[in-house]
Amino acid sequence: MCDKKLKINLDRLTESKAAGICESNNYKVKGVVMRHPDGDVCVVELSAVRWLEKNDWWDIMHPGIRTEREIIMGLLGAAVCPCCDGGGAYYDNNEPTQCQWCYEKDQIMNRTKDDKS
Ligand SMILES: [Zn+2]
Numbered sequence: 704m705c706d707k708k709l710k711i712n713l714d715r716l717t718e719s720k721a722a723g724i725c726e727s728n729n730y731k732v733k734g735v736v737m738r739h740p741d742g743d744v745c746v747v748e749l750s751a752v753r754w755l756e757k758n759d760w761w762d763i764m765h766p767g768i769r770t771e772r773e774i775i776m777g778l779l780g781a782a783v784c785p786c787c788d789g790g791g792a793y794y795d796n797n798e799p800t801q802c803q804w805c806y807e808k809d810q811i812m813n814r815t816k817d818d819k820s
Contacts, residue, residue: 779812
């Protein structure tokens with residue numbers, strides 16, 4: 704049994720909003736939301752614990768608002784390569800050449816994909 708005590712120190716606006724919701728809508732504080740410096744979130748409510756990655760928490764708190772990652776993926780996915788047919792290579796003086804634009808696009812999209820996991 705853990706007997707540690709939590710010192711809760713809310714910012715003024717968060718405390719004011721929560722107090723107003725409790726008073727006006729008959730809600731009770733039954734848990735806490737904790738944020739890691741990297742943005743991940745942990746929710747403890749009625750002794751249940753839920754761990755959420757920062758992007759999943761963003762989706763919960765801002766439904767319908769696309770994240771920077773989704774915007775980048777959308778723009779890059781729609782972008783047309785100015786150098787080749789999009790296949791990632793072209794012929795330069797009959798020599799097959801890797802397309803730098805496509806290579807860098809793939810690097811960014813794979814890096815952005817890795818950020819999600
Ligand atoms: Zn290309």
